[in-house]
Amino acid sequence: MTTxxxxxxxxxxxxxxxxxxxxxxxxxxxxxxxxxxxxxLNAVGVAFIGAGSxxxxxxxxxxxxxxxxxxxxxxxxxxxxxxxxxxRYRSLDIDILARMRG
Amino acid sequence: xxxxxxxxxxxxxxxxxxxxFGKKLSWQLASTISIGAMLLSAGSSAxxxxxxxxxxxxxxxxxxxxxxxxxxxxxxxTINVAFYLDALSAVMIAVVTGVGxxxxxxxxxxxxxxxxxxxxxxxxxxxxxxxLILVLADNLVLLYLGWEGVxxxxxLLIGFWYQExxxxxxxxxxxIVTRIGDTSMxxxxxxxxxxxxxxxxxxxxxxxxxxxxxxxxxxxxxxLLLLGGAVGKSAQLPLxxxxxxxxxxxxxxxxxxxxxxxxxxxxxxxARMHEVFLLAPEVMTYTAWLGALTLLLAGxxxxxxxxxxxxxxxxxxxxxxxxxxxxxxxxxSAGVFHLMTHAFFKALLFLTAGSVIxxxxxxxxxxxxxxxxxxxxxxxxxFIIGLYCLVALPGSSGFFSKEAIIAELWSSPTAGQGxxxxxxxxxxxxxxxxxxxxxxxxxxxxxxxxxxxxxxxGHQENSxxxxxxxxxxxxxxxxxxxGGLISLDLSSVFxxxxxxxxxxxxxNEPSWLHTxxxxxxxxxIVFSWFYFKSYRENSCDNIKSSTGxxxxxxxxxxxxxxxxxxxxxxxxxxxxxxxxxxxIDQVLMLSAWYTKLWYEVxxxxxxxxxxxxxxxxGIGVVGLAGVVAL
Numbered sequence: 001m002t003t004x005x006x007x008x009x010x011x012x013x014x015x016x017x018x019x020x021x022x023x024x025x026x027x028x029x030x031x032x033x034x035x036x037x038x039x040x041l042n043a044v045g046v047a048f049i050g051a052g053s054x055x056x057x058x059x060x061x062x063x064x065x066x067x068x069x070x071x072x073x074x075x076x077x078x079x080x081x082x083x084x085x086x087x088r089y090r091s092l093d094i095d096i097l098a099r100m101r102g
Numbered sequence: 103x104x105x106x107x108x109x110x111x112x113x114x115x116x117x118x119x120x121x122x123f124g125k126k127l128s129w130q131l132a133s134t135i136s137i138g139a140m141l142l143s144a145g146s147s148a149x150x151x152x153x154x155x156x157x158x159x160x161x162x163x164x165x166x167x168x169x170x171x172x173x174x175x176x177x178x179x180t181i182n183v184a185f186y187l188d189a190l191s192a193v194m195i196a197v198v199t200g201v202g203x204x205x206x207x208x209x210x211x212x213x214x215x216x217x218x219x220x221x222x223x224x225x226x227x228x229x230x231x232x233x234l235i236l237v238l239a240d241n242l243v244l245l246y247l248g249w250e251g252v253x254x255x256x257x258l259l260i261g262f263w264y265q266e267x268x269x270x271x272x273x274x275x276x277x278i279v280t281r282i283g284d285t286s287m288x289x290x291x292x293x294x295x296x297x298x299x300x301x302x303x304x305x306x307x308x309x310x311x312x313x314x315x316x317x318x319x320x321x322x323x324x325x326l327l328l329l330g331g332a333v334g335k336s337a338q339l340p341l342x343x344x345x346x347x348x349x350x351x352x353x354x355x356x357x358x359x360x361x362x363x364x365x366x367x368x369x370x371x372x373a374r375m376h377e378v379f380l381l382a383p384e385v386m387t388y389t390a391w392l393g394a395l396t397l398l399l400a401g402x403x404x405x406x407x408x409x410x411x412x413x414x415x416x417x418x419x420x421x422x423x424x425x426x427x428x429x430x431x432x433x434x435s436a437g438v439f440h441l442m443t444h445a446f447f448k449a450l451l452f453l454t455a456g457s458v459i460x461x462x463x464x465x466x467x468x469x470x471x472x473x474x475x476x477x478x479x480x481x482x483x484x485f486i487i488g489l490y491c492l493v494a495l496p497g498s499s500g501f502f503s504k505e506a507i508i509a510e511l512w513s514s515p516t517a518g519q520g521x522x523x524x525x526x527x528x529x530x531x532x533x534x535x536x537x538x539x540x541x542x543x544x545x546x547x548x549x550x551x552x553x554x555x556x557x558x559x560g561h562q563e564n565s566x567x568x569x570x571x572x573x574x575x576x577x578x579x580x581x582x583x584x585g586g587l588i589s590l591d592l593s594s595v596f597x598x599x600x601x602x603x604x605x606x607x608x609x610n611e612p613s614w615l616h617t618x619x620x621x622x623x624x625x626x627i628v629f630s631w632f633y634f635k636s637y638r639e640n641s642c643d644n645i646k647s648s649t650g651x652x653x654x655x656x657x658x659x660x661x662x663x664x665x666x667x668x669x670x671x672x673x674x675x676x677x678x679x680x681x682x683x684x685x686i687d688q689v690l691m692l693s694a695w696y697t698k699l700w701y702e703v704x705x706x707x708x709x710x711x712x713x714x715x716x717x718x719x720g721i722g723v724v725g726l727a728g729v730v731a732l
Contacts, residue, residue: 025717033713098710 009050016043030085030092034078041071105146105153106185107164109195110234112139112146113227120224127220133210136223140206140230144199151192160594161188163240176299186240186303190595193438194237194370197445200581201362202230204574208453209354211570212460222262226358229255233363237370241302242291245371249287249335252364253280259359260351272347279344283334287371290327293320294378307377314381325382328375329389336368336422339396343662345419346403349411353456356411361418361452362445369425369441373434376596380432386516390430394524397423399660401531405538406656409466410455413539416659417492418448420528424507427525431517433510435592440503446585447491447500450578454485457571458543468539472637473548480572482544487579489540493533493623499586504529508619522615526622533626534633541630541637 016039023036045064052060082092089096116139120132127135154162164185171180187195206226213222232251239245261273295301297320298309314321332338337345348360359365372379372389379386397420404416421444428437458474458481459466475482491500508529511522631638655661707718 021716021720025713025720028713094712097712 003053004050006050006054009054010047013043013047013050016040016046019043028093028095030082030094033094034075034082037078038071038075041067041074104162104164105150106162106187106238107166109143109146109150109185109199109238110231112142113230113234115139117224117227117231120220120227124220124224129210129214129219132220132223136227137203137206137210139227140199140203143230143234144203147192147195147199150187151196154187154189154192161186163187169243172295172301174295174299179295179299179301181241181243181301183244184240185238187238188595189590189592190370190373190438191237193442193590193592195234197366197442198230198233198237198363201445201449201578202233202358204577205354205358205362205449205453207570208357208456208574209352211567212354212456213352214567218262222259222352225255225258225262226354229259229359229364233367236367239303242294242306243301245303245374246288246291249331249367249371250284252359252367253277253284253335256280256348256359256364259355260348262352262355263350266350269350272344272350276344276348279341280334283331283341283368286327286334287331290324290331293327294324297324303374307375310378310381316381316383318381321378321381322385325375325379325385326388328371328378329385329392332368332371332426333392334368335371336365336426337396337419338368338392338423338426339399340662342396342400342419343659343666346412346415346659349409349415353411353452353459356415357449357452357456360415361448365418365422366425366441366445369422369429369437372426372429373438373595376429376434379429383516386430386432388430390427390514390517390521393423393426393428393430394521394528395423396420397427397528398524398531401528401535403656403659404535405531406653408468408657410459410468410471410539410543411452411466413468413535414448414451414455417451417532417535418444420532421448421492424504424525424528427511427517427521428507431507431511431514431521433507433514434596435590436503436506436510438592439590440500440507442588442590443491443499443503443582443585446578447488447498447582450484450575450582451488451492453575453578454481454488457481457575458485460571468542470549471543472546473544475544477548481575484575484579485540485544487582489536491582493536493627494529495623496620497583497586499582499584502586505616505619509616512615526618529619529622530626533623534630537627537630538634538637541634545638546636 020036020038020040020043023039024033027033027036045067048060048063048067050060052058052063085097086092113136116135119135120127150162154160164187166183166185169181169183171178206223209223209226213219216222229252232248232255234248236245236248236252239248257273257277260276261270263269264273291301294306298306298313300306300309310321334341345360345365349356351360379389400416400420400423404413404420407413407416421440425437425440425444428434428440458471458478461478461481462471465471491498494500494504508522508525511517511525512519658664
């Protein structure tokens with residue numbers, strides 16, 4: 001079994017994270033923003049797994065399971081909000097919520 | 103309540119009635135109220151003066167109520183509303199109520215057809231109230247109240263016909279120029295209180311004698327600042343420019359305020375505070391020189407005026423110059439005496455001029471008069487009496503008072519020979535401009551008054567008005583002629599001054615002094631008889647007023663108005679224009695502007711867009727990480 005260097009894992013995680021982040025900022029559709037958020041969480045998960053295997057410790061995998069549950073909870077709440085938003089505004093455009101302008 | 107305490111309240115009540123019910127009152131009612139109040143005041147002041155003569159202490163006081171009290175480190179001083187009548191204020195109330203009553207009677211007839219008649223009489227009454235408070239005040243704060251009160255009434259009455267711009271401008275000018283003097287006086291009062299902790303006049307005079315030596319810096323500055331106040335009110339150099347313009351007001355106002363009473367308030371102030379002035383001999387010399395310069399300047403300016411009232415205004419200025427000269431020379435009684443006689447004859451001159459102006463349909467230009475002697479014989483005769491006193495020919499009241507002044511100048515320690523010559527030159531000028539005025543208005547050929555006859559008939563028909571106009575004139579003429587015989591005994595007031603003068607070395611006076619002083623007016627009359635030949639002769643149809651540069655210069659009051667325009671008014675307006683947005687306010691507003699800027703920046707960031715917030719969080723994290731990494 002070939003080991004993958006930690007650097008590569010971190011580069012992959014960074015790329016995923018940036019893709020997710022850009023997705024959150026650029027996308028107007030709230031559904032896609034949630035998906036981008038998932039990508040970001042998973043990027044962090046990848047980084048934890050890589051770090052766990054690099055130091056041969058279980059902490060990384062424990063953290064990943066925590067992130068997974070967090071993501072599941074977040075998606076549950078997020079989707080519930082999405083459904084409400086769709087009902088109320090007949091749209092998933094995040095910018096129509098920008099009414100709390102200062 | 104004593105008679106003295108009530109004195110200012112009669113005109114005050116009349117003022118309140120007239121100003122409240124104004125236009126509802128008929129002419130009869132309004133004039134009855136105002137003249138009645140004046141009659142009461144004049145009657146009670148006659149009784150008071152009589153009482154004063156009989157009383158042993160030579161003074162009557164009346165305490166009305168305590169106004170407020172001032173606390174200092176040296177103790178506290180209570181300012182009372184209290185009146186104080188001694189020989190000096192007795193002269194003043196006699197002039198104010200006596201001449202005031204006559205002028206009120208005249209004004210009732212003169213202003214009869216004016217639609218704001220009751221407002222006019224109300225202001226006149228208010229003026230009398232303020233003037234009485236001024237002369238009766240027992241402390242300097244109350245005096246200052248009266249001082250400002252007469253200034254206010256002067257402003258209101260100069261601008262009485264406020265529809266015309268010139269009148270309003272004249273009123274504003276009078277108010278602002280006298281305000282300069284008033285400010286100086288107020289500072290003087292503050293200094294006085296700071297150094298003596300007293301404001302009651304009697305106490306101030308006593309404390310000044312005790313705590314200052316002659317020539318003390320305190321006495322010097324206080325006397326100088328009080329002199330500033332007097333100069334403003336009495337239209338002396340350098341604050342004299344307002345008086346000729348103040349002639350824009352109705353003629354009774356010019357007679358009452360700008361000849362007989364208010365403008366002499368400065369003289370009264372100095373006479374009242376004479377013990378302070380005695381401690382500052384330099385200031386007395388300044389007073390004398392200011393008076394002398396003013397009387398010469400005004401005499402020269404009066405020579406070139408076209409307007410009959412402006413001639414009289416400059417003449418008033420020069421006569422007050424005489425009074426100032428007398429005060430500066432330490433001739434206190436003579437100055438106050440001249441104040442009284444001047445009030446008589448100048449009121450007479452102004453009121454007669456008013457009658458002439460009325461008869462000529464408000465024509466004030468001397469060059470459009472002429473030949474009035476035949477058409478208005480009574481007025482002409484009265485005018486001659488007035489001029490006779492003004493020129494101070496022997497036997498008139500002006501003669502007694504003016505000679506008394508001139509006699510004391512030569513040997514006075516604070517005046518001297520130079521001022522004596524100034525006074526003689528002033529007397530010469532007085533007689534010349536008086537003759538010029540008389541020749542132009544009353545002798546020679548009638549110029550441009552063709553409709554006089556017709557008006558004169560109508561004037562005679564309305565005889566009650568004519569009588570009302572003439573009665574005060576005749577009484578004033580009698581006062582002017584025989585007022586010199588009133589013996590003023592002011593020794594109780596000026597006792598300390600007389601005591602100090604007795605100590606000074608007696609300088610031998612040349613014997614020709616009195617002769618010269620008596621002869622001078624005659625020289626002036628003879629000179630003008632020949633010099634102004636064309637004015638008095640019938641042959642000239644039309645006298646052209648001189649338009650030479652010197653004459654124009656003199657006519658404008660020796661260019662003081664223009665000088666002040668360039669030196670003071672223009673730069674001030676310029677600064678005002680620069681500062682129209684208020685530079686200091688701009689500096690203060692900078693903090694407001696700064697706050698608003700940040701408000702805008704921060705509120706722009708709160709745009710409610712979730713994606714924007716996320717991006718900013720991202721940028722922030724990257725930035726922080728960058729900072730930590732570096």
